[in-house]
Amino acid sequence: MAILKTTDLSKVYNPDTVPVHALRDVSVSIEKGEFTSVVGPSGSGKTTLLNLVGGLDKPTSGEVEVEGIRIAGMKDRELTNFRLHNIGFVFQHYNLIPVFSARENVSFIMLLQNQDKEKMQERADELLRAVGLGNRKDARPPQMSGGEQQRVAVARALASKPKFILADEPTASLDTEAAMNLLDIMQRMNQEQNVTFVFSTHDQRVIDRARRVITLVDGAVDSDEHRDPDEGATA
Amino acid sequence: MNTLLSLSWRNIWRHPARSGVLLAAIMVGLCAGVVTVGTMNGLMRQRVDYLIESELTHAQIHHPEFLAEGHSWHSIPEHDRIISWLDGDPRVESHTSRTLSDGVLQSPVRASGVRIRGIDVESEVRTTTFHENLVEGEYLDTDVRNAVLMGTRLAEEHNLDLGNRIVLTFEDTDGRLASASFNIAGLFKSASADYDELNVLVRSDDFIRLLADRPVYHEIGVMLESEEVAESFVADFNSEFTGAEAQTWRELSPELSMLVELGGVMVFLITMIIMAALAFGILNTMLMALFERMREIGMLLSVGMSRPRVFSMIMLESVILTFTGAAVGIGLAWMSMTYLSRAGVNLEMFAEGMAEIGWDYMVYPLMSAREYVAVVTVVIVITLLASVYPALKAIRINPLEAARDH
Numbered sequence A: 001m002a003i004l005k006t007t008d009l010s011k012v013y014n015p016d017t018v019p020v021h022a023l024r025d026v027s028v029s030i031e032k033g034e035f036t037s038v039v040g041p042s043g044s045g046k047t048t049l050l051n052l053v054g055g056l057d058k059p060t061s062g063e064v065e066v067e068g069i070r071i072a073g074m075k076d077r078e079l080t081n082f083r084l085h086n087i088g089f090v091f092q093h094y095n096l097i098p099v100f101s102a103r104e105n106v107s108f109i110m111l112l113q114n115q116d117k118e119k120m121q122e123r124a125d126e127l128l129r130a131v132g133l134g135n136r137k138d139a140r141p142p143q144m145s146g147g148e149q150q151r152v153a154v155a156r157a158l159a160s161k162p163k164f165i166l167a168d169e170p171t172a173s174l175d176t177e178a179a180m181n182l183l184d185i186m187q188r189m190n191q192e193q194n195v196t197f198v199f200s201t202h203d204q205r206v207i208d209r210a211r212r213v214i215t216l217v218d219g220a221v222d223s224d225e226h227r228d229p230d231e232g233a234t235a
Numbered sequence B: 001m002n003t004l005l006s007l008s009w010r011n012i013w014r015h016p017a018r019s020g021v022l023l024a025a026i027m028v029g030l031c032a033g034v035v036t037v038g039t040m041n042g043l044m045r046q047r048v049d050y051l052i053e054s055e056l057t058h059a060q061i062h063h064p065e066f067l068a069e070g071h072s073w074h075s076i077p078e079h080d081r082i083i084s085w086l087d088g089d090p091r092v093e094s095h096t097s098r099t100l101s102d103g104v105l106q107s108p109v110r111a112s113g114v115r116i117r118g119i120d121v122e123s124e125v126r127t128t129t130f131h132e133n134l135v136e137g138e139y140l141d142t143d144v145r146n147a148v149l150m151g152t153r154l155a156e157e158h159n160l161d162l163g164n165r166i167v168l169t170f171e172d173t174d175g176r177l178a179s180a181s182f183n184i185a186g187l188f189k190s191a192s193a194d195y196d197e198l199n200v201l202v203r204s205d206d207f208i209r210l211l212a213d214r215p216v217y218h219e220i221g222v223m224l225e226s227e228e229v230a231e232s233f234v235a236d237f238n239s240e241f242t243g244a245e246a247q248t249w250r251e252l253s254p255e256l257s258m259l260v261e262l263g264g265v266m267v268f269l270i271t272m273i274i275m276a277a278l279a280f281g282i283l284n285t286m287l288m289a290l291f292e293r294m295r296e297i298g299m300l301l302s303v304g305m306s307r308p309r310v311f312s313m314i315m316l317e318s319v320i321l322t323f324t325g326a327a328v329g330i331g332l333a334w335m336s337m338t339y340l341s342r343a344g345v346n347l348e349m350f351a352e353g354m355a356e357i358g359w360d361y362m363v364y365p366l367m368s369a370r371e372y373v374a375v376v377t378v379v380i381v382i383t384l385l386a387s388v389y390p391a392l393k394a395i396r397i398n399p400l401e402a403a404r405d406h
């Protein structure tokens, strides 16, 4: 079964005033372990798509299913809880809690899930080591570089053991080196732990690293190609 | 969930200056409020105590019609039985009997209506402190024959001085006019200008001789062990005796009673004003903190923090902040009160005339445990109210704020 599936997903902003058709009948299906990039020019609907599949916004029509569970009909409270246990988020602006250390930022999610306290610490340390921040556990976001913060954000997203991780333009605020470093980490997580990533970008170097590229134009799927990331498209 | 607690605490210190100012405002506000209220309490209490102790006493006994009519024939019946009843009541500290009549004071200059008060020197001095109001001459324990004491102001109006002679005219207990001359032995100045203008004091022995053929008394002033027992004392007396009536100082002096009540209202008002200012401070600080953290709260909602938890987090911040300030503020207030209740507050510079009209300018602030509890309760209620609004605003934030560019 697809881990994430959309059926004729559409979104119209301001339907009553100046309607903006941000997304038109998008039907895609993503399997576990995929490393998928959503690409397209600015305004093509990437963010809208990720918000809808992440349960942060409601579609105008169409369906989003996560492992066969339709999330459209869920109440706000249900949906919040669903996100907590099923979806990991990485934001363009890192969005860490500035008064918390790296380790606290990572374990906070597990705390919200009411996980066991001792295991929480261990797992947070383990995740921080995995993203190369084993020696920055006690640093707070303001003391870290953008690249470091975004790696903490990836560790945080992984901490809740989500079914997949959504990242909207995760490298847009990073310089090339930090961006490539982040991609390395994401790729390694994907290969070693079979973590499913869906990320949007308009950066060609990032696109080159994806194994599946869904291209949006004016809110509709223009192309959807599977390929070997290092040798270009294989369709 | 102590992580939430720790998160709230650290969030408070994200802007040390801003939170510090609010904390300081709460501390200073509370401390100043308590001291102000305590000082007013003390001022009021001292005024009431002074008036009770100097003349009014805790309770008075009269013929039921005397207060309204003021006739000398409305004297207290069964005086001896009342006195022995009073002597047998453990609540009674001391008492003094007074012989009163309305009359006219005549000097070479003019005549004016006065109440003539026949005083039993020995028991009066034991019961009240009125003798301390003497500013010139001697008290009624003087050797001067037919001695009279009067207020300095009344003496001035009549152009009188110590040693001068006046004539007092009054109705005796049979309704016949009587008059006699008295010698001014002393001048007094009490807390009340009105009292000083309307009352003259003579010895009851002298007065009774002119008034009746037997001892007559119109008023018994009773000092009790404390003000609190006044009501029960009066009730007990009134069920024991029918020909005479006892009243508490509150009934006898409604305006003084009102002063006390007014004090209570002022205390409430001052507390409310201070708290309203604090509420705005809390609201302002928390809303500012909230607007800066829209994206962060959007993130928390996105990743799955429930709205009730976000609500608690913001509430907790205001509550911790205020309660920290309030705890220290109350502590400071208590220390200031402990010090000032011994050292006193000198109000002379604010009201030079206070001593003139008989108000003490040294005030010893007073605050009961009940009033502390009331202040703390008001602080808690206002804080919770002021915290709810920012917390409600926080949970209405859209999770999509997380991705918005601010």
Ligand SMILES: Nc1ncnc2c1ncn2[C@@H]1O[C@H](COP(=O)(O)OP(=O)(O)O)[C@@H](O)[C@H]1O
Pocket (backbone or CB within 6 Å): A013, A014, A020, A021, A022, A040, A041, A042, A043, A044, A045, A046, A047, A048, A049
């Ligand atoms: N909240 C909104 N209200 C109205 N229009 C919006 C809103 N968000 C996005 N849009 C519009 O929807 C379209 C798709 O936007 P978006 O999904 O952000 O594209 P992308 O992320 O690819 O740049 C754009 O035309 C954008 O202006």
Ligand SMILES: [Mg+2]
Pocket (backbone or CB within 6 Å): A046, A047, A048, A169
């Ligand atoms: Mg976008």
